[in-house]
Amino acid sequence: MALIGIDLGGTKIQAVALDGTEVVADARSRTPVQGGPLAVVDAIGQLVAKVAGEVAPEAVGVGAPGVVDPSTGTVVRAPNLRGWVEPFTLGPALADALGGVPVAVDNDVNVGLLAEHRSGAAAGTDDVLGVFVGTGVGGALILDGELRHGPRGGAGEIGHVVVVRNGRRCGCGQRGHLEAYAGRAAMERRARALDERGRQTVLVELATARRMTSSVFSRALAAGDAVAVRLIEDAVAALATAIASAAVLLDISLVVVGGGLADRLGPKFVRRVEQAAAGELFLPDASLRVVPAALGDLGGAIGAALVAGQAAGR
């Protein structure tokens, strides 16, 4: 029997079936934009049937964006999912829809790091910080081989550590947080503001009426656009400061950097973060490796399947 993992995102749902650490099937669909949580449960049910095939799944795990309470399978807050206003007990609802199959739910960033720890860039390490650089900046922690959730489920939130006191305004309302410098949405706001003040940048031209995607940043950087170069420099410095501080505080020697923007900017971007972080460390001889996530797009779904396995006692 296989373990099924679901990576629930704001735009798509990715599913995998896992046999051991091997992905034996995968499928994806668009995240329903109407119908709220129940439509999503329905869409997940169809994907589970698709990847499980003839065999009944042993257990299903879901990585969900936002604030998740794994103990009850509840998605407490999910600003990136349309129509999810109230907390929703996704675990029990999905278990019902699947005829009683056990369902485990955790935060998408947590399951992503779990996958990297089991079979990706952090394999063989007991203590690792995961930093996921996308629209925002998420983070997760594995200490002594176990995910740290923290008493309120908030552990790992490196996007909201302070890197510049009284610095740029963060989406959360406070100032100077990492996410205000290294999150794609904050970088887009900054680029548009600079453009309005007369700083020419191809970022705005490439994005025009649409979202300034990770690919737009990557192309503008390759073209040597001054604003893009500067924004990426700021992001590198902010990530380095936050990562060096976290590594010192926790005595961690490995950091995995993933997420849409980091994946698109590639290993060179992650190496720049590693080099900048080394310059801020106490005991520079204490090695700190900062490496790119290795599992790519399927990482979240694989991690979700691993959470399902843990919940099923495997």
Add this chain to the structure above:
Amino acid sequence: MALIGIDLGGTKIQAVALDGTEVVADARSRTPVQGGPLAVVDAIGQLVAKVAGEVAPEAVGVGAPGVVDPSTGTVVRAPNLRGWVEPFTLGPALADALGGVPVAVDNDVNVGLLAEHRSGAAAGTDDVLGVFVGTGVGGALILDGELRHGPRGGAGEIGHVVVVRNGRRCGCGQRGHLEAYAGRAAMERRARALDERGRQTVLVELATARRMTSSVFSRALAAGDAVAVRLIEDAVAALATAIASAAVLLDISLVVVGGGLADRLGPKFVRRVEQAAAGELFLPDASLRVVPAALGDLGGAIGAALVAGQAAGR
């Protein structure tokens, strides 16, 4: 039988005998400045005999400054102890000197937080950060009820997290670390530099040829000395930034602040740190309490006795 705890400092050695959580005897002596580690072992032996009285101690714990490897009882590096150049196996040496009594050794800051957790300001909390503001700034972490040492014994080193990128030079050689703003030695360097540049301050007058002690800072602050006021403001802001970031990263809602300088500046200083930290937090509704250490001078020795008890299986 009693557990004996030893707090080994750069200037004095404090001993307690503990029965349950009650201190039944205490004694102290000056730290030998000649004779290196062996003279210290001798001095500790005399103190143990003094507080143990007629009864053979069950186990002895030592909190030592610097880098400690608890698994072997080795003090790896202790810049504050004169004549301690090479790593020294304090645990085995002391056990020998005491005729085979089990000896446990840990870092002084770790044992200080352990004591606050067991019977002080952090009693009843599973997750707590301890920040000890003295000559330098030390830190320790209890997560899920257990001290986190980290794979290299460095966990909790909040003194060397970055609070101002490219900021003031830290004693460790890097820039912008918390200790460069909130450690007494760094504040003294800064005050003397400002004085040399013509900024009048009573700090230098009060300290004259001697050390600028915590009491000097306290008196200058009470007198409204502008340099002292500014240095303490900087220290409060730096502590708040580092503490807020650590609390967010680890999902911690209690921070205990102790150490010589913090103790001397009192609860008002700690309240200022708490208020400033609240202004930097993601989700300001997520309560973060920052409270003064409660056990005072004996805290370290009590914590060392608790470590002895753990090692003895109690």
